[in-house]
Amino acid sequence: MKPKIRLIASAIVVYVISVLLKVSVDAKSPQLFLDWTVSFSKRAPLGIAKQVIVINDQFPGPLLNATTNDVVNVNVHNNLTEPFLITWNGVQMRRNSWQDGVQGTNCPIMPGKNWTYSFQLKDQIGSFFYYPSLLLQKAAGGYGAIRVNSRNVIAIPFPMPRKEFDILIGDWYNVDHQELRARLDSGSWLPLPDGILINGLGPNQASFNFEPGATYRLRISNVGLKTTLNFRIQDHLMQLVETEGSYTAQRYYNSLDIHVGQSYSVLVTANNDSDSMSYYMVASARCIPRELSGVAIIRYSGFEGEPLSPLPQGPLLFDYIYSAEQALSIRWNLEASGPRPNPQGSYHYGSIDINRTVVLSNGVGLVNGKIRYTVNGVSFHYPDTPLKLADYFQLEDVFEPGIIPNMPDFRFPSLGTSVIDVLYRDYVQVVFHNPMPFLQTWHTDGYNFFVVGMGFGMWDVSKMATYNMVDAISRSTVQVYPFSWTAILIMLDNQGMWNLRSQDAERSYLGQELYIRVKGIGQDDPSTISPRDEDPIPQNALTCGRAIFA
Incomplete structure (x- = not known):
């Protein structure tokens, strides 16, 4: 069949299937527009004006507040002077990497154009955020909070708080993102940041009103470019209850290390006696x-005075042992229900046979005379056509699985x-090895994974005897300490083309990422995949590169 005829035939089939799917989904699931x-x-x-990316004139952008199984439709109008995409950090779109919002799955929304993301939230609750995925635009803002709430029929494992606050923390640079991008393109590293923002505001500008005796839920996300942050509240303990879609064992912490890309929910009770106080x-x-x-x-109670005591002290800047011990103390709540009525602990991840082990080591070196970051020696280079489209239309010479x-x-x-390349439902062990003196964070789109082990030094198979195979936390972003390793187990039950990247924006921009293609057995032609396994190509799919002529 000629390419043009094949494309028309595929489009007709896709249209019919998508209409049928839409009818069935719309009948059962609420729609959010x-x-x-x-x-x-x-x-x-921070007192120095720069170009900031705002959404509906808001910085940070609007809250995306949804519930398990909702169908989310976001029509994005790009009024920037640059191409633009949004990625949904930690949100699991079952069978739908078409909506992932990264350069390997989506063509960009060009200036003056609009495009509608449409995806269903499946089997997920928790705290997440969105941000721009192209051209280092995250350094200019464009991010916002995401809440995925439990359905009313599913109990949450703690009393309902008085109120919830979304708290976005992150490093900030006073220079425009174009200048930072040019610096990386020229072969230089980014400088140290100029400051830290809380909800897009500088020191002492953001405020939160508590009522004495009330308990509040704080959903905290590190939306910065590259800096780990320690979060704490003067004279108040934080009860950790959730992280990136998993309810946690409910322990109290004086402070929490939150690495780039990570999200946590804590309960904080205003338990001091006086209502004329601030902290x-x-x-x-x-x-x-x-x-x-x-x-x-x-x-x-809206008290206008300033706190009387100095800022509460956090851990030492380079105390990695403190941070690692805290990370290992965060455990899965086995008795709590997640998005479904069965307890989280009913999924016995430790009893599943591992199909494959992949060890990913980050590095840095010169490629063509410029600094590049690598994974197992390969620095990721984007072709002119998104990998997802190249795979669907079976375009040759865009990418070749197995080069890493x-x-x-x-x-x-x-x-x-x-x-x-992996097969649908493969159960894979991934070991992140960090031979460098800088902390790393890694993220998988489309999936949560179990963080079963961490340790200093080199990983080998003997370390598997130390793994937590009972209540390891399930999340989508994990840290790897300097000269250390972190091991995860991941069930690859979400077909599609999914991004695995460094959450350090500098490192991912300069090549520290890759893609995982999850395929069904015998499905060598992606255009013939059943919609039961993966959603069809969207009717409004943008094309670019070689896909325009597919």
């Missing part, structure tokens, strides 16, 4: 050679379009 306009606005969070909320930099803090104020080895082989750094 949002209209977002993305534009530049001059703002000065500091602090997010301070960790693991960088500069003391930086973002500061907000909690006010009891399963284990580091100490090759010289080189450019490549790294894709790992």
Whole structure:
């Protein structure tokens, strides 16, 4: 069949299937319709004006507040002077990597154009966020909070709080993102950040009103470019209850290390007697050679006075042992129900046979005379056509699975379009190895995974005897400490082309990422995949590169 005829025939089939699917989904699931306009606005969070990306003139952008099984439709109007995409950090779109919002799955929304994301939230609750995925635009803002609430028929494992607050913390640079991008393109590293923002505001500008005796849920996300932050509240304990879609064992913490891309929910009770008080909320930099803090104020009953005591102290800047011990203390709540009525602990992940082990080692080197970051020696290079479209239309020479080895082989750094092929329902062990003196964070789109082990030094198979195979936390973003390893187990039950990336924006921009292609057995032609296994190509799919002529 000729390519043009094949494309028309495929489009007809896709249209019929998508209409049938839409009828069945609409009949059962609530629809959420949002209209977002993305534009530049001059703002000065730290006193120096720069171009900030705002959504509906808001920075941070609007809250995406949805419930398990909702169908989310977000019409994005790009009023920037640059191409734009939004990715939904931690949100699991069952069978629908078409809506992932990264360069390997979506063509960009060009300036002056609009495009509607449409995806269903499946079997998920929790705290997440969205952000721009192209051109280092995250350094200019464009991010916002996501809540996925439980259905009314599913009990949450703690008393209903008086109110919920979304708290977005992150490092901030006073120069425009174009200048930071040019710096990376020229072969230089990013400088240290200029400060820390809380909800897009500088020190002492954000405030939260508490009533004495009431309990509040704080959904906290580190939306910054590259800096780990320690979060704490003066004279208040935080009860950790959820992270990235998993209810946790409910332990109390004085402070929490929140790495780039991670999200946590804590309960905080206003338990001090006086209603004429205020307290500091602090997010301070960790693991960088500069003391930086973002500061907000909690006010009891709207009290206007300033806190009387100094800022609460956090851990030492480079105390990795403290951070690692805290990370290992965060456990899955086995008795709580997640998005479904059965307890989280009814899924015995530790009894599943592992099909495959992949060891991913991050590195840095010179490629064509410029600094590039690598995974197993390969620095990811994007072709002109998104991998998802190239796969669907079976375009040759766009990417070649297998160019990245399963284990580091100490090759010289080189450019490549790294894709790992796996079969649907493979249960894979991934070990992140960090041989460098800088902390790393890694994220998988489309999936949560079990963080079963962490340790200093080199990983080998003997370390599997130390794994937590009972109540390891399930999440989508994990840290790897300097000269250390982190092991995860992941059930690849979500077909599609999914991004695995460094959450450090500098490192991912310079090549520290790859894609996982999850395929069904015998499904070599993606255009013939059943909609029961993966959603069909969207009717409004944007095309670019070689896909325009497919």
